Amino acid sequence: MSLHPELETFLELITLGRMSGQNKPLHALSVEQARVVFEQTSLVLDPDPPKSITVTAVLIPTRDGKTIRARLYRKTGKVSEKLPVILYFHGGGYVVGSLDSHEGICRRLAWYGDFAVLAPEYRLAPEYRWPVAVEDALDTANWLSKQGAAFDLDSAHVVVAGDSAGATLATTLAITSVKHPDWMEVKPIAQLLFYPVTDTTRLRASHRDYGKGYLLESETLEWFYQHYVETDQRSHWTISPLLISDIPILPPTYIRLAKFDPLHDEGSAYAQLLQTHGTCVQLTVENALTHDYLRMGGIVDEVDNIYKETILWLKSIQSQLNF
Template identity: 30%
Template sequence: MLDPQAQALMTLLSEKGIPPVYTQTPAEARSSYRARRTFTQPDAPEVGRVQDLSFKHSGVDIAVRVYHPAGATQAMPALVYLHGGGWTIGDLDTHDVLCRSLCQQAHGVVVAVDYRMGPEHKFPAAYDDAVAAWQWVASQAAALGIDPARIAIGGDSAGGNLAAAACLGLRDLGLKPVLQLLIYPSTLMAPETASYQTNGQGYMLTRESMAWYSGNYLRGPQDAQDWRASPQLATSHAHLPPAFVLTAGFDPLRDEGLMYADALTQAGVSSQYICFERQIHGFITMGRVLQEANTAVALCAHALRTAWA
């Protein structure tokens, strides 16, 4: 059964005539997403300090926002966070409340990454930025007050996809985050899963929207077969960081998250999987209107504290 709070939210959005994302230009979709966040997101919690910084990678400046918890000392653990939004929408502001919440509740530094997005920057730009961001945080650990041995990576939806893929790329470079926090991640670019079929209409994220997002990100159909876009297709999932995978029952991406958790477990990687059976895609940022969103954030913070211990 769908959470009554989630049903009420979807009914309200329908009554307000919010246009589907795939009927908008990327600029319109970005503006709409940014404007809607204040309705569903909780008040921004206080943290110790916030810094807006940037780093240069392949001749490009990548903006990051660094959240330090209150009472931070030197050598704090850290999370490199990649926002969701279909590799097309979303930014440092749309996920500011979530990053603040994780910083406060997990008591660690959170580094949010404003990676390049489609359609202006096609695959693998976002993937490259995700890998570079983790390496930059590790290289700047002393300046940022971070313990280089306790840096996790995570993200929601498209950000979960980027975090999972980045772990594969970092592994091949001999690097290993302490945790991959994957919140309803996309792990297959051309899914034909049961949840894709049953949940692809009527629950916020639709098949048409997913096609629009992937079309903005990928250069062509061949990119869907690349493990950097579809981490489920990697030749091996061995020797990856432990994973905490969280999904939603009424999400078309639900089965992709479960399949990825299973692939990690089968490869000998410690993996925890939790499904919020009554929830919809995108719910974790909606704590003002969805009570279970706040529970999900608390679970993610607990997973981080455990990995950092």
């Protein structure tokens, strides 16, 4: 299957811009420039996310005495209901991305389902290198366990979720909840992983085939990793969960990939690893899309169906758990 027509047109415009000296890839920019460019893409990719969402600002304390911002999203009309929670971590290679860049994703997840969505703004590299992002994720989960009830959140029914590097943080929490239960008070009921980073130590065929010209580029990935972590640390399971030596059985897992994505092969390998070791996995590949499609609701109509299908899967998990 070929690229989705609207997405192909969008990529052609990017290519034309580069030929004229504009639209440089993120790895050709400074960190500050890359962050600005990434934020601006949200205005193009998803300019009109659902409006009937109540958004509450939250401050979450971290283990080093600081606080990080977070946003809590819930469908208007369900403000006073106690709701299960999707704990969502934005993508961006640990270097770019923010609450604003992924506002549309969080609004759509809250709109299509009967979940509240809690999105923390974990600290980014290179100012904060590994393991700060992981620690911020853990601190957010433990805050949710202690303080969730004050915000009408059901911390007994939490789904960890994210896209790209954010999906890596989500699966790190899922692994931690089983492997090191004393580190984390929340016990996720499921995980949603959209085009996750699972192995930062090597390149696979999808890097060769789709590592340039398909939005996310392999050189950009390497640029992210160099800012985030030392080379000799990349095999740690919180950075490259595919390389974990003793993967436990994890909560039911929903993995959704893109064919035209350098991360496709490692995401597929991670799904296989989980299945082989006893985790229930739902794997879907979007055969006409690229990395970052969750943020493309404004240019690819089919993205709405991805959210709807994701929520249907979550409802099936709720049904199995009888809540």
